[in-house]
Amino acid sequence: MSQINLEKLVSKKDLFSLLKGLINVLGSPIEIQGKEGKTITSFGDQPDANVQTHSNVISTNNTYPIKLNDIAIGWVKGDQPAHVFSELLSYLANKEFEKKSLASDMLDKYREINLLYDIADKIAACTEVKDVAQLIIDEARQLINATSASLMLLNNNNTLNTLEILSAYGEECIPKTILQLGEGIAGNVAVTGVAEIVNDVASDPRFVKGHNAVSSLLCAPLRLKDRILGVMNLSSRSPYPYSARDLKLLSIFASQAASSIENAILYENRMKTENIKAHLQRYVSPQIVSSILEDFGGNSLNPSKKKISILFSDIRNFSAVCEKLAPEKIVTYLNEYFSHMVEIIFEHQGTVNKFVGDMIVAFFGAPFHCDNNETQAIKSAIKMQQCIKKTGSSWIRDNFTTGIGITAGEVVVGNIGSPRHMDYTAIGDEVNIADRLQSLAKGGQILVEHNVYHATKNIFEFEKFGKITVKGKEKPIDIFNVIY
Amino acid sequence: MPKVLIVDDEPHIRLLLEQTLEEFEEKGVEIITAGNGKQALELIKKETPDIVYLDVMMPEMNGYDVCNAVKNDPALKGVYIILLTAKGQEYDKKMGDDSGADIYMTKPFNPDVIIAKTASILNITL
Numbered sequence: 120m121s122q123i124n125l126e127k128l129v130s131k132k133d134l135f136s137l138l139k140g141l142i143n144v145l146g147s148p149i150e151i152q153g154k155e156g157k158t159i160t161s162f163g164d165q166p167d168a169n170v171q172t173h174s175n176v177i178s179t180n181n182t183y184p185i186k187l188n189d190i191a192i193g194w195v196k197g198d199q200p201a202h203v204f205s206e207l208l209s210y211l212a213n214k215e216f217e218k219k220s221l222a223s224d225m226l227d228k229y230r231e232i233n234l235l236y237d238i239a240d241k242i243a244a245c246t247e248v249k250d251v252a253q254l255i256i257d258e259a260r261q262l263i264n265a266t267s268a269s270l271m272l273l274n275n276n277n278t279l280n281t282l283e284i285l286s287a288y289g290e291e292c293i294p295k296t297i298l299q300l301g302e303g304i305a306g307n308v309a310v311t312g313v314a315e316i317v318n319d320v321a322s323d324p325r326f327v328k329g330h331n332a333v334s335s336l337l338c339a340p341l342r343l344k345d346r347i348l349g350v351m352n353l354s355s356r357s358p359y360p361y362s363a364r365d366l367k368l369l370s371i372f373a374s375q376a377a378s379s380i381e382n383a384i385l386y387e388n389r390m391k392t393e394n395i396k397a398h399l400q401r402y403v404s405p406q407i408v409s410s411i412l413e414d415f416g417g418n419s420l421n422p423s424k425k426k427i428s429i430l431f432s433d434i435r436n437f438s439a440v441c442e443k444l445a446p447e448k449i450v451t452y453l454n455e456y457f458s459h460m461v462e463i464i465f466e467h468q469g470t471v472n473k474f475v476g477d478m479i480v481a482f483f484g485a486p487f488h489c490d491n492n493e494t495q496a497i498k499s500a501i502k503m504q505q506c507i508k509k510t511g512s513s514w515i516r517d518n519f520t521t522g523i524g525i526t527a528g529e530v531v532v533g534n535i536g537s538p539r540h541m542d543y544t545a546i547g548d549e550v551n552i553a554d555r556l557q558s559l560a561k562g563g564q565i566l567v568e569h570n571v572y573h574a575t576k577n578i579f580e581f582e583k584f585g586k587i588t589v590k591g592k593e594k595p596i597d598i599f600n601v602i603y
Numbered sequence: 604m605p606k607v608l609i610v611d612d613e614p615h616i617r618l619l620l621e622q623t624l625e626e627f628e629e630k631g632v633e634i635i636t637a638g639n640g641k642q643a644l645e646l647i648k649k650e651t652p653d654i655v656y657l658d659v660m661m662p663e664m665n666g667y668d669v670c671n672a673v674k675n676d677p678a679l680k681g682v683y684i685i686l687l688t689a690k691g692q693e694y695d696k697k698m699g700d701d702s703g704a705d706i707y708m709t710k711p712f713n714p715d716v717i718i719a720k721t722a723s724i725l726n727i728t729l
Contacts, residue, residue: 129627222622226714229619233711 120339123212123219125151125185125193126159134211138162147205147328148177149197151185156194187212207212231368234262238375248272248383252286255331255351255376260288263337263365265353270376272349273300273309282309282349289354292513303327305338305350312347314339314370314387318362320354335359337366339373341380348377401471420486420543424531427484428496428571429530429549430469431557432503432523433459434477453477456519467499468492472544478557482545485532493527493574500525500565501579501603508563524556526568552589556598559587572599579603604724606633606652610643610669611687612661616710620656623714630727640664644672647682649688654724656706659688659695667702674703683724687712 129151139162148163179198183205184191195205238258245251252270260268267289271282280300298306304325308315318335320326336354340347347456351373399408441449461471466482468489472480484492500523510516530547556566572581580602609620617636624634637643641663659666666686673679686704699707722729
């Protein structure tokens, strides 16, 4: 709290003149002394043209106190009229003290405003949840006395709600602390949503004794509308009288933290989604990516048995074709060819599984469900063949004649591989047969297996192509050629 | 005795700055105040303060004009002027630079920055 400097007070020009004037009127010299009796200034005891006194000698040892809140901060020495001066100076000292106290409070408020202004600026630059938490803790410590601080987030598992430390400072914080909801003071604040001051932690029955020696603490919820995201704790190793002002400040920090952490979480999730989207868009159309992301739960990438159609397409005599042109030119044509083919597969809700050299492998019905996947696969194949025939590049028309094979059935499909490298792929006989059909198909031909034929015979026109034998199958398989 | 002049037409800002600089008074620094530009210029000429915390938007004479007058007076060469204003636009900063101010701070000012700056200019350790 501000103290009053009596010497400074009486040396103020306005007051100095006023005192001189009063001495004139009262006609008695005075001496103003400090707390210990040391002379600060005197009036009327020396010849002064402006000050007229009956006598210029202070003939008495009488002193009258100048009091600030009933405590003497100085003395006025002089005859009886000195008493008036002591009263006046006491009044002025108290007024000055009030002014200084108000100014001190106002400066504290100003620091708070300035701090919040600063935080708002700094938070805008934080996009990661941990950075936001660290920033809030650092800023709170500047305004509130604490030897340790932590920010805990509520983890909503289906079976258990826990509070886990996201960011912490100070020896008393144990970084891996996990509290159940309702456990300890922090756990309670997370339930009630009401900020608390606990200045005697040891006597609070809720306190969970651990290795951390905490004497006093503040805890405020990270509240967002009617949701609690977590809590923020500030504590002191030695007993400390936290005040309502400290709690108010912490609540302001906690509320800033809540909205900023929510924003950072949303931002991180959005970045994750964008990342998934960017990866998925290489395999499926943007519309399908959106539908997968909206309802990813039903479209797991974990391996599972699914009924799908599999399409293999391959350029005939590609090796011979490659010899006709420089590799760079071939790549340019291939890219154009693939762009058209992928576009068509996407149009028919297909997923491009992989390119193997000039070969395309596509699925219809995985990872997302596709009604009538056999029909979609054939429609796609017909359009692919027509596209090659109609393409603007005569070189592609003449040289990229393509054979397509389609099968349908139950396969295991999903992410398969090692944790370091995974491929979304399908495993099963139907995959091998589709590859085999593609190799049998001439340029412009679409060959399908009997079960694809049975599923779509009322939609497309077919002719019998023949039978093939497949390893592990007793009976040869009927093959059909799609007429389009 | 080093002197710091605080110039602002708003009494509470003057009080805030006085309070911010309170510790310097204990080190023998005299803090004086003025409530408008005209009064400020008179005080600067009379007292030659070491530092002037100068508000921009004031009646009678604005901060830019006071600054200009001080910086064009060879007798006041050593007066360090800190323009302190609620404005923070680039244009205002340019006006401050053109008027010859030594530095420019925006409100809400950071009390700790004010303390550090004053200590550094007056070469006082708190």
